[in-house]
Amino acid sequence: MQEDSGDPDVRRVREAAAAADWNVVREVLEARPESDDRTELLWAVGDTAGVERWIDGVLEAEPEAALPRLVAGIRHISWGWEARTGARAKDVSRKQFEVFHARLRTAEQRLYEAAEREPQWTSPWYGLQTTGRGLEVGQAVARRRFEAAVRRDPQHLPAHQQQLQQVCEKWGGSHEEMHAFARSSAFGAPAGTQLGQLVAIAHLEHWLSLGSGPDAAYMRRPEVTASLREAAEHSFWHPDFARSGGWVQVLNTFAMAFSLAGDRDGARECFRATEGRVTEFPWYYLDASDPAAAYRRLRSSSGR
Template sequence: MALLRDWGLTLGRWTGRPVAHVQKDSGEPEVRRVREAAEAADWATVRDVLEARPESEDRVGLLWAVGETAGVERWIAEVLEAEPDAALPRLVAGIRHISWGWEARTGARAQHVSREQFELFHARLRTAERWLYEVAEREPGWTSPWYGLQVTGRGLQVGLPTARRRFEATVRRDPHHLGAHQQQLQQVCDKWGGSHEEMHAFARKSAFDAPGGTLLGQLVATAHLEEWLSLDSGPDAAYMGRPAVAASLREAADHSYRHPDFVRRGAWLQVLNTFAMAFSLAGDRAAARECFQATEGRVTEFPWYYLDGGDPAAAYRKLRSSAGR
């Protein structure tokens, strides 16, 4: 993979590397534009941006930028009244209620979430499901509502068979949809009722069944990070230090971002960040340096929030330094 030049400036001084900063919008102008429009309750612009992005070109990323914006749940209700037959406002309402639901639950462990928080969480997810099913009926070719139903299904604990059907409904419409595969990977994790074996098998099959240059190579790295997270201090480092883990990561990298058909679009930056963290923890400094150089200091929140108290930029800088960058 051709890597970009690694230049950076800090306070007027040459640093030899770019300053690490969290890239919330993946460097895509349309994500920033639709987020700003959502903040301003500018439905006309939100609609124009979303309608201009085909479902086949990862419209989910734009939808999620809207859904994460506070206050959308208020103004989208007026749009729903004004456009009772339109599918797109229902899709936005459904995605917003997913994010709004998780805001109620918070990211705390289940034992630290109150009954009232769980009730509100589940109520908002059930509302999201109602909107998303209506969209799926009105626009049977759309991928986004089924992806949203994968997310609500995990929160509502619909069970592995139902979760699998929702995943299959998504990939029938878009076989290599990264978000759908990421959700299903979580669903088959040990912590959500699956197992490490099932998780790794799913990750490898999904990645290597896809054409070379696929973003789905990220799943292999994510699966190793998930098993690492499940272990106590000591065993976690021993796991990532296994030669088989590093070999698995290199094989996935060769089929993904190192492949000549890899294209820097969509979630490519998150893919490189995930491999950077995984290679760093696996002790493969050369492979980690390659990823850090390619990201040019642009940090995605996932997977770095797993480290250093949830400060992605600090975690990125720390492991980049360890890798010799």
């Protein structure tokens, strides 16, 4: 069983980042064009402890380069959330919030610098969607950042995922707005894209917001199963679906959603297609300490 979607470049770039080897980090990132979505690789670097200690030296050595600024921005996002932690806002201290916001403001500066140097890149605007939610820039500004991302790449899945979070109830939106955004994005795109995942994510977010008992009842509604199957037919079950970019996460998400909905046939097909490749999202919703264990548990219950 493999985590990180089984992409060997993820491990390679993470190891290079931990070793402060900018040459290898740059080589891996530059080999994955923006059009092929290098978000997972960027987060592999950004989530690596210590990057903040050496990336400033690269910025000084390459003052006109966009890529190190993009990397610095993504690292400061992750580093900011490390300071905030995943606790509820009421349980986060004022000092934690101060550090969180300071790091996000640095991230914004670096991401804007990257966007100025490479106006056609999507990744800086995707990063600014994330910082915007943490800095609470408001729905109007958040929407403009999302629109800036999708002008550059209309089917950029991570940008759509960020906007879906933005309109979730927990971030000031509503279930109705979230589901409407998911469906309009998924079915407004050509058949065979990865955007069908948004429908599954919206159902999982709705499930997550409910207490024990009502959550299971929600996922078992016949209309939820029908919605998931409709989205799957328009997305990864369509013959035009390409196994590129974040396709493994798409299948993992539907595997979890079908499992919780009690659709064993749908879940089994998704688990078969993942071939044992586990992505942290969405399984950490079930087991934050061991997402792969949650994957294994539901895969077994599906009969796979």
